[in-house]
Amino acid sequence: MSFGSRFLAVDWGTTNRRVFLIDGGAVARTERDHHGVTAVEDFAAEAAAIRERFGDLPMLLAGMVGSNIGWRPAPYVAAPAGVAEVAAGLLWIDGRTAIVPGISTLVGGRPDVMRGEEVQLLGAVAAGLVPASSLLAQPGTHCKWVEMEHGRIADFVTAMTGELFSLLRTHGLLAAQLDGDVTLGAAFLEGVEEGKRRDLAASLFGIRAAKLLGRRDDADATSYASGLLIGTDVATRLATSGHDTVHILADPALGGLYSAAIEANGRAARLIDSHAAFVAGINEIVKQ
Amino acid sequence: MSFGSRFLAVDWGTTNRRVFLIDGGAVARTERDHHGVTAVEDFAAEAAAIRERFGDLPMLLAGMVGSNIGWRPAPYVAAPAGVAEVAAGLLWIDGRTAIVPGISTLVGGRPDVMRGEEVQLLGAVAAGLVPASSLLAQPGTHCKWVEMEHGRIADFVTAMTGELFSLLRTHGLLAAQLDGDVTLGAAFLEGVEEGKRRDLAASLFGIRAAKLLGRRDDADATSYASGLLIGTDVATRLATSGHDTVHILADPALGGLYSAAIEANGRAARLIDSHAAFVAGINEIVKQ
Numbered sequence: 001m002s003f004g005s006r007f008l009a010v011d012w013g014t015t016n017r018r019v020f021l022i023d024g025g026a027v028a029r030t031e032r033d034h035h036g037v038t039a040v041e042d043f044a045a046e047a048a049a050i051r052e053r054f055g056d057l058p059m060l061l062a063g064m065v066g067s068n069i070g071w072r073p074a075p076y077v078a079a080p081a082g083v084a085e086v087a088a089g090l091l092w093i094d095g096r097t098a099i100v101p102g103i104s105t106l107v108g109g110r111p112d113v114m115r116g117e118e119v120q121l122l123g124a125v126a127a128g129l130v131p132a133s134s135l136l137a138q139p140g141t142h143c144k145w146v147e148m149e150h151g152r153i154a155d156f157v158t159a160m161t162g163e164l165f166s167l168l169r170t171h172g173l174l175a176a177q178l179d180g181d182v183t184l185g186a187a188f189l190e191g192v193e194e195g196k197r198r199d200l201a202a203s204l205f206g207i208r209a210a211k212l213l214g215r216r217d218d219a220d221a222t223s224y225a226s227g228l229l230i231g232t233d234v235a236t237r238l239a240t241s242g243h244d245t246v247h248i249l250a251d252p253a254l255g256g257l258y259s260a261a262i263e264a265n266g267r268a269a270r271l272i273d274s275h276a277a278f279v280a281g282i283n284e285i286v287k288q
Numbered sequence: 289m290s291f292g293s294r295f296l297a298v299d300w301g302t303t304n305r306r307v308f309l310i311d312g313g314a315v316a317r318t319e320r321d322h323h324g325v326t327a328v329e330d331f332a333a334e335a336a337a338i339r340e341r342f343g344d345l346p347m348l349l350a351g352m353v354g355s356n357i358g359w360r361p362a363p364y365v366a367a368p369a370g371v372a373e374v375a376a377g378l379l380w381i382d383g384r385t386a387i388v389p390g391i392s393t394l395v396g397g398r399p400d401v402m403r404g405e406e407v408q409l410l411g412a413v414a415a416g417l418v419p420a421s422s423l424l425a426q427p428g429t430h431c432k433w434v435e436m437e438h439g440r441i442a443d444f445v446t447a448m449t450g451e452l453f454s455l456l457r458t459h460g461l462l463a464a465q466l467d468g469d470v471t472l473g474a475a476f477l478e479g480v481e482e483g484k485r486r487d488l489a490a491s492l493f494g495i496r497a498a499k500l501l502g503r504r505d506d507a508d509a510t511s512y513a514s515g516l517l518i519g520t521d522v523a524t525r526l527a528t529s530g531h532d533t534v535h536i537l538a539d540p541a542l543g544g545l546y547s548a549a550i551e552a553n554g555r556a557a558r559l560i561d562s563h564a565a566f567v568a569g570i571n572e573i574v575k576q
Binding site for chain 1: 364392397398399400401430431445446447448449451452454455456458459460461482485486487488489490491492493494496497498500501503517520521524
């Protein structure tokens with residue numbers, strides 16, 4: 001079936017959801033809420049509720065809604081994959097409701113997966129926001145680093161950077177020290193510098209030791225830890241990449257931290273509008 | 289004062305405590321319990337109770353009992369440090385009760401500390417269990433890697449390897465997969481191999497991806513994760529060490545895992561009796 005020129009697109013993640021009403025390729029209306037897949041039990045009822053609010057239209061869903069904690073598990077399409085492979089892999093719930101498949105890869109024996117990010121990635125190229133062959137980063141709980149080649153997802157790796165930060169802030173030895181806010185300043189950049197050692201387990205203990213030896217104020221510890229985790233991620237990834245620019249799909253705050261770490265590692269960073277990329281990606285997929 | 293030939297030594301850690309009655313350099317009696325410093329409020333009363341059970345003798349305490357969560361904070365002696373510096377740095381609670389100081393270092397700008405491990409380290413050399421110049425590892429929640437030179441603690445680094453494993457097993461994305469036991473087998477060694485990449489945050493996500501793609505049974509995930517964490521620690525440390533042998537102060541189970549990882553990284557591993565090392569270290573300190 002065809003989605004036509006007027007349809008609904010839903011970026012449905014673990015904790016958040018964003019609904020787009022697309023009309024003639026443009027966003028006619030959008031709405032964000034916290035009905036992520038972990039907050040939803042009856043997906044059919046949720047989809048019906050969206051149609052009641054936005055119109056009784058075809059619907060294309062992407063993200064964790066297609067996982068085993070979502071509506072129904074959509075397959076993984078093996079990288080390299082472009083719009084054609086993704087469009088061919090749609091999981092149809094009914095004649096006018098489909099879920100975008102995830103992408104899988106196997107980098108040097110290490111398996112990896114994405115689900116939801118592929119729409120932004122393919123859209124970023126389609127909309128001309130990034131070169132067809134480029135390195136993209138999607139920071140977050142699980143940061144994706146993606147090698148695009150000729151507009152297709154050639155390969156990628158996921159680092160649990162954000163999740164490790166969150167675990168360390170809420171449990172264990174460092175939690176009491178890491179209750180501050182992250183600011184992009186000297187302490188963050190010191191952490192980025194330490195991250196160049198690519199020795200996370202030892203550098204983290206250094207946060208405790210710095211406190212015991214009176215070498216860093218706890219007010220700076222959270223920013224330092226953030227810089228260390230992001231810096232380790234960036235230094236590790238750039239060690240095996242020849243790209244001189246990293247294109248970042250993220251909100252300005254987190255994107256700004258990654259930009260600073262990338263620049264401290266001698267490469268250029270460019271922030272890309274991830275919502276524009278998502279909409280462009282959805283438009284490309286429905287065109288096929 | 290002098291401790292004489294008959295005295296009490298207490299290895300008093302965060303969660304466990306071991307009391308030794310030393311007589312003429314040998315262990316006359318020993319007892320282990322769970323009265324670690326976090327379980328104790330009145331340290332003077334605990335010390336009195338130990339003397340009631342073991343005899344009214346001089347007492348030398350080591351470990352977290354000398355931290356700010358212990359009886360009283362003992363100082364850190366700066367590395368390089370040997371028995372003389374440690375003995376000179378004793379914190380006297382009263383005329384016949386002393387706490388062994390910790391050791392601090394600053395490796396390339398990264399601060400580090402130890403408290404309690406120094407007794408085993410100095411004792412291992414004193415007892416002839418390890419060469420006077422050697423590389424020692426003390427695996428645990430926070431794994432110490434120590435460069436001994438001429439019988440003194442020249443430098444060291446602490447990796448939060450055990451703590452990260454514990455955090456990942458109890459919280460976050462991987463916890464549900466990591467509820468098995470760790471066994472020294474193929475899955476552990478696969479993790480060690482992956483650890484050679486020194487890319488913990490990404491390798492950890494691979495555990496999740498392997499499950500989603502049906503590439504590893506969850507029954508093997510805990511052993512794999514243990515191998516990955518220990519393997520990353522070992523590979524990182526050995527990258528900057530020329531020693532062909534690592535001497536391990538640990539119980540046989542954890543020591544066996546570290547031995548296997550060290551051998552998989554092309555070096556020899558030797559397990560050392562950490563209780564014998566502790567007693568030898570205490571004897572050296574009281575001699576001074």
